[in-house]
Amino acid sequence: MNISDVAKKTGLTSKAIRFYEEKGLVTPPLRTENGYRSYSAKHLEELTLLRQARQVGFNLDECREMVSLFNNPERHSADVKARTLSKVREIETHISELQLMRQTLLDLADSCPGDDSAECPIINHLAGYCHSAKQG
Numbered sequence: 001m002n003i004s005d006v007a008k009k010t011g012l013t014s015k016a017i018r019f020y021e022e023k024g025l026v027t028p029p030l031r032t033e034n035g036y037r038s039y040s041a042k043h044l045e046e047l048t049l050l051r052q053a054r055q056v057g058f059n060l061d062e063c064r065e066m067v068s069l070f071n072n073p074e075r076h077s078a079d080v081k082a083r084t085l086s087k088v089r090e091i092e093t094h095i096s097e098l099q100l101m102r103q104t105l106l107d108l109a110d111s112c113p114g115d116d117s118a119e120c121p122i123i124n125h126l127a128g129y130c131h132s133a134k135q136g
Helices: 003-010 014-022 041-055 060-071 077-111 121-127
Strands: none
Touching: 003 014, 003 041, 014 041, 041 060, 060 077, 077 121
């Protein structure tokens, strides 16, 4: 298969496929005599795994580990599960942080009159001003 065939079958762009190859995330494809890449079913599986792993939040290093596990017939599903649960904990932490950010922004918006005056509690807070410490 050529790169455009692989792109269609995996849902990745040719550019993404070349990027993953450059980063060493997939097994290097064979080259034909004219220098074109030639992909196999194994490449399709690796690239599909990469696309789906990226979609659920795995970063490039974690994807590299997942492809390595995929290609290791001696792997243990416990290792894959542990990495997956670690990613879940990371995402849960990120969700908590985002919820705190959201609440802070809502609180700031509630504190602002949103009128024509220049005084803005949102700007003051973000700039680190304290209303009681502000001097004329």
